[in-house]
Amino acid sequence: MSIISVKNLSKSYNGETVLNIPQLEIEAGKSFGLVGNNGAGKTTLYRCLLDLIQPDQGEVLLNGVPVAKDESWKNFTGSFIDEGFLIDYLTADEYFKFIAKLHDISQEDLAQGLKKYEEFFKGEILGRKKYIRDLSKGNQKKVGIVGALIGNPSILILDEPFANLDPSTQFQLRDQLKTLDEQTDITMLISSHDLGHVTEFCQRIVILDHGQLVKDIHTTSETLKELEDFFVNKVRDAAPSSEASATVTPTEK
Template structure:
């Protein structure tokens, strides 16, 4: 579903993303992990055509995302609160997003009724603008608005940050349920436990490169914890850099 080819992004003379080849197949659940500055959010933003690379391209269903529009019809993403319209109430925002996808207010209301536990009584009918919500509640609004769109591709950057443990548990169920229904999910997170729980494939980024491409199994969490515990900074060999083949990991 997603293909990355010879992708490079440079800031102030420093290469912050350098991915020769990457493929994410339809229906996969993929986690992206790495320390701050590894290039995770920059990669996501290039996948969403929010920033342009110096070289290379990202294809979604064989269509370049840069300069094209069709992929937006089946893609939903939440990277940060900048994706929200903060001068609206949550209800107004949900109705706006629903309207963009030809959904009636009644349809949106029915959808929101199913998110009562996820919202935990803190989002709807509170008389607040989105800008006045906590960071965690803004995240809830962003994630729910993604699911409202019935996406084929779901991209979430640090969705577990700023939300309480109960909501984290409910969010994991939302992501798993979406993936079971065939939604391709990409989740970036610093929380190794959560990301290994919801994703069947983990991409480890270091200095803009994908240095490990791991099929999730019972030892994956321990492997990642060991990697970060000793502060590894591994430069991958050329063969690993140029031949990231997901077929070898399944």
């Protein structure tokens, strides 16, 4: 049974279609990668999945729950989109406590659960007298990602989790997610510009382009090459026209 199910989804702004997905089914327990250039519609799709915007057509079912009609999907879905979803006037500890409370998790269990991330946090997050708004971008991201994992969600949705992190932390995060994927039956949905990271642990990768699903790949050893070819060809195909416009634009503006 598919745990995430997208049916007939479309959204347009000012007559311009930014998302058009006839069908997308994601199986439970699989980790799923979403790649695409800027403006391909990744964030719009994410926002539709999390009921943050209203699609013009179609619906999203998380674990059978239609997100637009029933709020219970929040009980089993952890997500982090960007820093705007952090409560920036709380300290990281207060933020975690708040989320734990929402999921009826005791303080002891929370402390126990956070222990796993001590290394990931590098001592820069827990027990510090600093509001989230005063943390660095990378640390804010860590708070958001770990916050999304509180309450043992069965679905985890992360938008660009690797962006803004230093190289060591990127690998650390990748390993964390990999372990999570292996040890639990969580379904992960991860978007990234880093093709290497997604091919590393996503069993299925989808390319979104101009709001449409253009490629659906089950990861093999060839996948990285296939992805790279797709994006390189995109630039090459567009090359003659973009070269011409590149010389004209500066004088036009």
